[in-house]
Amino acid sequence: MKTIKGVKISSGVVSGPVFYFERGKFTVPKHFIREEDFDSEFERFNTAIRKSKDELTQVRDLVHNHLDEDHARIIEAQLLAVQDEEMITAVRELMIREKRNVIWAYFEVMDDYEKLLLKTLSQFFKERTADLKDIKKRVIYHLSHEKDIIQPEILKPSIIVAEKMSPGDLMHIDHNLTLGIITRYGGVDSHAGILARAFRVPYISNINMIQEIVSYSEIILDADNEMVLLDITDDIKASYESRIQDFRRHRDNIISDKVANSTKDGVPYHIYLNAGFVDEVRAMDPALIQGIGLFRTEFLCIERNSIPDESEQFHAYKAVLEKMNDLPVVFRVYDFGRDKLLAMLDLEILQEDHVFDEWGGIGFLLDNPEILKAQLRAILRASAYGNTRIMLPLVMFVDEVVRTKEILETIKSELKREGLAFGENIELGAMIETSSVLEELDELAKHVDFFSIGTNDLALFLLGSGRTTGLTKNYYHPKIFRAIDKIIKASNKAGIPVDVCGEMASDPYALIGLTAIGIRSISVSSGALAAVSDEVSKIDVQQCSLLVDSILSADDAFTIYSQLKKFYHEQLE
């Protein structure tokens, strides 16, 4: 047996055959068209180009205004290429001459350009084929009504092996056929990583011997122990069998019982779901959960490598609301940090970038009102189909909420004029995750219907550490607990609800601390739902409330951590 070590991106254990995934390899639907269908077929092509052009123009302007000139030029090149007259003429001629359908003709023409680029001697030009693949993918997306056209041809459940996996690639792969992922490049914070965790696909990266793995017919991917096992004997396989079975059960059963709605001593408790993908929500049984406490809308953009237009957004939000019946769904409007913008564009990321740039969250959207308006219109229109709430990320100033409310009112009157339905009394909430807004909580509470604490960013703001370095446990810091205590007091005073939707709520020890200081509502990812629900049902609020004083007066994170850990093992196990 042989093992190869890697880095865990998403946990789990699976065994299965290998599928080597190459970017931009599609199965092209090929058929001939009748002469009378030519015009409508070509018109579809024009529409696809126009839509791609609109998307790229918006992306280019964003990059130009918020990133830099240099990246904007790359998008500019794609923009020119997507509407290249020579290319369009070549597609048209091929369609006429060979009576081919438009996707087939388009592929062939783009393939010719790629081949010519690959034939050039300079590495510099060879690498540009990546751009052509991106453009092709975008146009094909708009040409194909059925999603499966752009999926690679995986015929049986397999472990996907690739050099690199972009969020876009991952979305186009059938989740049911993806047992696991192994790549050469990719990080824990990458958006492909977030996706893999959302769909509970084991994923390890930093594997240099990709080609060697591909030569094996069956392998074991043990992401928990960060390794790939090749050349597996029957003994090894047998020893792994129970872990593989356990993982499969865990993966298929996101949650098998209704989530807890009260603690051991009967104190009401809300546990909501964090989600970012429509498919993720589709996999949930609404009878078992209490609603979605955080729907991260920017993931729609990452999936699509652009900001979807109003109608596309409307359909996505509507699908989520309909699936949830009448359970509440909190749509957080786009939270574009610089990192997410780069991930959306799928450009090589400058790793040194700080997460909280001077823009991001609602401030960024107010600077780009056309994006905000399209999104709010889409959410409002979707609100006719379910219990809708809107949440604003990274609020820094009360004024940002006031301005957003004005925009909402304008949109409501527009919709009324246009005769479009929307829900009544849509609640508006603010995420409390910046240090500046902590000073304005009482004033802010007058303008919103709820608070939601984003512990990840709050920790970044209060403790000033980067997301990549040592974030893991920094939410045990007394400054964080004291800030949350302050937020709880402000919300109680104003009589509005507060919840925690950050990573902290799914940490078993931290959850005790949060409950001790008064949190009664949390929102966690689907993977954490079952464990968190189990823990809440075992917590005795009266007992854990005894910890309040020592938590809030602690001098350091370690003291708090040890106390909560002790409590957990004594009371809950």
Place this chain on the structure above:
Amino acid sequence: MVRKEIKILNKHGLHTRPATALVTLISKFKSDVFLEYNGVRVNAKSILGLLVLAVEPGAILIVEANGIDEQEAVDNLDRLAQQKFNLE
């Protein structure tokens, strides 16, 4: 018709960024403009055509323009190439 030789001074030749600048400039003119390199002739308004030419640093291109603003198009392009497409 106007024909002229222009030299590509950019470090990596006529790669994505200078090619983008070239197409953006030429697209503003009404004339048909063509570029010839190593015996291959492409439409200067086509970024894809330009990229597959893979013009190396220091290469000489022949630019040919036909139309009402042909002289202006060629002169502007020549100037832009001399300025390394405002990139370096």
